[in-house]
Amino acid sequence: MARILVLGSGFAGLWAAVGGARKLAELGIPRGQVEILVVERNPYHGIRVRNYEPDLGNVAIPLPEVLDPIGVKHLTAEVKAIDVARQQVVVAGPRGQESLAYDRLVLALGSQLVRLPVPGLAAYGFDVDTYAAGVRLNAHIASLGSRPASQGRSTVVVVGAGFTGIEVATEMPEKLRRVLANGAGRVILVDPNPVVGATIGDHARPVICDALTSLGIETRLGAKVSAIDASAVTLASGEIIPAQTVVWCGGMRASPLTAALPGTRDGLGRLAVDPFMRVAGLANVFAAGDKPRRRCALHSHVSGLGARRSPVAS
Secondary structure, three states: OEEEEEEOOOHHHHHHHHHHHHHHHHHOOOOOOEEEEEEEOOOEEEOHHHOOOOOOOOOEEEHHHHHHHHOOEEEEOEEEEEEOOOOEEEEEEOOEEEEEEOOEEEEOOOEEEOOOOOOOHHHHEEOOOOHHHHHHHHHHHHHHHHOOOOOOOOEEEEEOOOHHHHHHHHHHHHHHHHHOOOOOOEEEEEEOOOOOOOOOOOOOHHHHHHHHHHOOOEEEEOOOEEEEOOOEEEEOOOOEEEOOEEEEOOOEEEOHHHHHOOOOEOOOOOEOEOOOOEEOOOOOEEEOOOOOOOOOOHHHHHHHHHHOOOOOOO
């Protein structure tokens, strides 16, 4: 049986798997002839862009609910290595470590938060990079109401004024109002750039700045964090901000597993692909990330897989 192996069940991975299943059905190819297998470390599709919200009850969608009805298989496992020469992927899961062969590979492992070596960040910092991290942050915010009143208890410092940092910061005033008896909270957005949303564009910035002002959110621009502890954030300028909540939104990088594939990468480690999402030099490997979605040539490859009747090489 031929296999389309999809690594990751974020928006790109899920779209690839569902789109592949739809194309197989359109071509009349029986499910038993081509297998679509999604490998994901979590048993759910996480709506990552909503991890900052106060209610995360519907942010994690169980994969069986989405994939089982359309005949797409899924495996909860961690991707450990990719061997494009042998067309195999090594994963570690409930069945232990194993190698999965593929005919078509879709690399959709997403990006990951960049954590700088700031003293105290690992021990005291929060983030919204994953569903679990979002749950942890919300639990921490909820616990603030039971702590002794202090300036640090009611202050949240958000580091990074890109899309994620802005979303997190603008959600915080309401979150603090819900848990603090007096409803008073302070939110400070810190970024090393001279403007908020440096990569977002000049046209959107006035709207963003107006929203921050209306919510009473302070900014520290052209500023870097030099240390974090349980009660304060220290900036490189020497300013010390009492804060018991620090949310790190300091940028993203592509999955380090992209290093296993040949090809050109940008400054964020993202692979260069052609207009059909194929990785340069690898006709049967596709990569999808945070670029605008394009028509995927994987669909045109499905018909070729359906014509194959030889087993996948191990």
